[in-house]
Amino acid sequence: QKEVEQxxxxxxxxxxxxxxxxxxxxxxxxxxxxxxxxxxxxxxxxLMYTYSSGxxxxxxxxxxxDKSSKYISLFIRDSQPSDSATYLCAMSVGGSEKxxxxxxxxxxxxx
Amino acid sequence: DSGVTQTPKHLITATGQRVTLxxxxxxxxxxxYWYQQSLDQGLQFLIQYYNGEERAKGNILERFxxxxxxxxxxxxxxxxxxxxxxxxxxxxxxxxxxxSGQYFGPGTRLxxx
Numbered sequence: 001q002k003e004v005e006q007x008x009x010x011x012x013x014x015x016x017x018x019x020x021x022x023x024x025x026x027x028x029x030x031x032x033x034x035x036x037x038x039x040x041x042x043x044x045x046x047l048m049y050t051y052s053s054g055x056x057x058x059x060x061x062x063x064x065x066d067k068s069s070k071y072i073s074l075f076i077r078d079s080q081p082s083d084s085a086t087y088l089c090a091m092s093v094g095g096s097e098k099x100x101x102x103x104x105x106x107x108x109x110x111x
Numbered sequence: 112d113s114g115v116t117q118t119p120k121h122l123i124t125a126t127g128q129r130v131t132l133x134x135x136x137x138x139x140x141x142x143x144y145w146y147q148q149s150l151d152q153g154l155q156f157l158i159q160y161y162n163g164e165e166r167a168k169g170n171i172l173e174r175f176x177x178x179x180x181x182x183x184x185x186x187x188x189x190x191x192x193x194x195x196x197x198x199x200x201x202x203x204x205x206x207x208x209x210x211s212g213q214y215f216g217p218g219t220r221l222x223x224x
Contacts, residue, residue: 032210034212034213036215041199041218041220042217042218043113043115043201043215043216043217043218044154044201044215045113045215046113046212046213046214046215049210049211049212051210088154090154090213095205095209095210096142096161096166096205096210097159097167098144098156098159098167098169099144099146099154099156099203099213100156101153101154101155102153103153104153
């Protein structure tokens, strides 16, 4: 079993839709959770980071962590064509330690 | 722009050769991480340096090595290259004060022919 599982999609939605992206993990020691956005052939761009359980909101983006279920989510409200990218979840045990990534979900938002 | 720089952007070389990838972290960051991204394996951690010292190692091949210099830039050396080493190589850096995630550079695309 992989440490982090993420549905690769692809996911295609109309502009303005609410998008839900998810990851599950097996290592209960993970404490730090991140979401990255990666455009084709570019470096991953940090979108959000959270520590332990709970919700965090930043503009149109909301990150949720449920440690009891080992499940994290990223919600994108009012999705835009510019949101079309691959979204990667990542997590680590310590704040200054290696990241373990999901394989990424490819999202397309159609105008 | 994350503030992390990497050179070169692209590298094409032949099997058996050796290359060096360079990374400069964000100003003030002491930690540098190297990752490899391939289509089948996704993003995989290779190695971490903190203020010049090796901090952690992932599934890094013995043919690969890295170092971090006093000015905090880092180099990843790949030798005896094989076709399977073709991938995107990213470095990332993180803040010395508190947790705020890792910030990635634009990557080096390595093609081994």
